[in-house]
Amino acid sequence: MSRTLLQVRQLTTEFRTSRRTLTAVNGISFEIREGQTFALVGESGSGKSVTALSVIRLLPEAARLVSGSIHFEGRDLLALPEREMRDIRGSGISMIFQEPMTSLNPVVKVGKQITEVLMRHQSMSAKQARERALDLLDAVRIPQPSYTIDTYAHELSGGMKQRVMIAIALACKPRLLIADEPTTALDVTIQAQVLDLINDLQEQFGMAILFITHDLAVVKQVADHVAVMKEGVIVEQSSNEVFFSAPQHDYSWDLFAALPAMEKRGKPLLERNHGSHWPTAANAIQNDTLQVRDLAVYFPIRKGLFKRTVGHVKAVDGVSLEIPPGKTVALVGE
Structure with a gap:
């Protein structure tokens, strides 16, 4: 031992x-x-x-x-x-x-x-x-x-x-x-x-x-x-x-x-959009709260005595996403 x-x-x-x-x-x-x-x-x-x-x-x-x-x-x-x-x-x-x-x-x-x-x-x-x-x-x-x-x-x-x-x-x-x-x-x-x-x-x-x-x-x-x-x-x-x-x-x-479970808790309040005489009102709930199009964020890599930029770290490279009202979007990755 x-x-x-x-x-x-x-x-x-x-x-x-x-x-x-x-x-x-x-x-x-x-x-x-x-x-x-x-x-x-x-x-x-x-x-x-x-x-x-x-x-x-x-x-x-x-x-x-x-x-x-x-x-x-x-x-x-x-x-x-x-x-x-x-x-x-x-x-x-x-x-x-x-x-x-x-x-x-x-x-x-x-x-x-x-x-x-x-x-x-x-x-x-x-x-x-x-x-x-x-x-x-x-x-x-x-x-x-x-x-x-x-x-x-x-x-x-x-x-x-x-x-x-x-x-x-x-x-x-x-x-x-x-x-x-x-x-x-x-x-x-x-x-x-x-x-x-x-x-x-x-x-x-x-x-x-x-x-x-x-x-x-x-x-x-x-x-x-x-x-x-x-x-x-x-x-x-x-x-x-x-x-x-x-x-x-x-x-x-x-x-x-207290360990979290994989199952979703509860049910969504709204599952689908029913017909309406007013198309704008019918589609209102589908308008996105947030829209991101082709987002890019680069950080410069600087080297040498004068710290010249020799390359970039691409932290975000051409990301697009939409978040509808009342929805939760999970962004997953390393």
């Missing part, structure tokens, strides 16, 4: 204001073994992300660790000075944050944000770090890495920003990866690619994962062990197989009941 990598015992974290104290995490205990994927599941506000931030000691100013212990590879993280904790973050424990918009530095190019991690934790030269950064951008399926490495975060889509965050988190091959809703902003095909990528790296380097999510489909796919969190408390823990075959807690059943 693999040894325990992370051990959390009776952890309690509070937020204090001038008016009241809120217990976000209330006496939780769990452990993660080497190479294991441990899923922490629950709705928004259940304390999942605060648990992750407690583990790496990156809590906001209003929060504090009240009691409990956190041991990583036998070391008491709560007893370490901040200097030693900085060494562990990135190389020993790394985290993919949920909101890349607020996690990436808006005034530093994305390549620099990757290379500074490599130079800090792996003592690479600037040239070596840049080459590794290009490999990482390619590994997380970012097109044209040689172009993207010199862009700023605001020049990228939300999904591209999240993939840059994943590249940063995986740069130093951490022994424990904390993934806080890492695929929420991605479409389903890219989500599958990212999950496969993380799984491949986990197998290659023996990396353990604390996977924080509300998506039970993702949990079913990636997790070895599942813990369900509600109002700051872990209400159920079990293996993946046991959890999905026989959940024990009522809240676990509530999560399954």
Whole structure:
């Protein structure tokens, strides 16, 4: 049996204001073994992300660790000075944050944000770090890495920003990866690619994962062990197989009941247009609320000292669509 990598015992974290104290995490205990994927599941506000931030000691100013212990590879993280904790973050424990918009530095190019991690934790030269950064951008399926490495975060889509965050988190091959809703902003095909990528790296380097999510489909796919969190408390823990075959807690059943169904709910109020003595009135309901014809949106690719345009990224290329009144049009794709 693999040894325990992370051990959390009776952890309690509070937020204090001038008016009241809120217990976000209330006496939780769990452990993660080497190479294991441990899923922490629950709705928004259940304390999942605060648990992750407690583990790496990156809590906001209003929060504090009240009691409990956190041991990583036998070391008491709560007893370490901040200097030693900085060494562990990135190389020993790394985290993919949920909101890349607020996690990436808006005034530093994305390549620099990757290379500074490599130079800090792996003592690479600037040239070596840049080459590794290009490999990482390619590994997380970012097109044209040689172009993207010199862009700023605001020049990228939300999904591209999240993939840059994943590249940063995986740069130093951490022994424990904390993934806080890492695929929420991605479409389903890219989500599958990212999950496969993380799984491949986990197998290659023996990396353990604390996977924080509300998506039970993702949990079913990636997790070895599942813990369900509600109002700051872990209400159920079990293996993946046991959890999905026989959940024990009522809240676990509530999560399954909340899964969306494929069937349409209800019936349309109007199914067809009946005859009328007034043709204009008869066809009024068929007039489109929105019409789009041959829409094209291109982003220039600039290179060289003078940033000349050498090509374009065709974000939208000749799209046409119509939306009738009272209808919902789903736009689906990668």
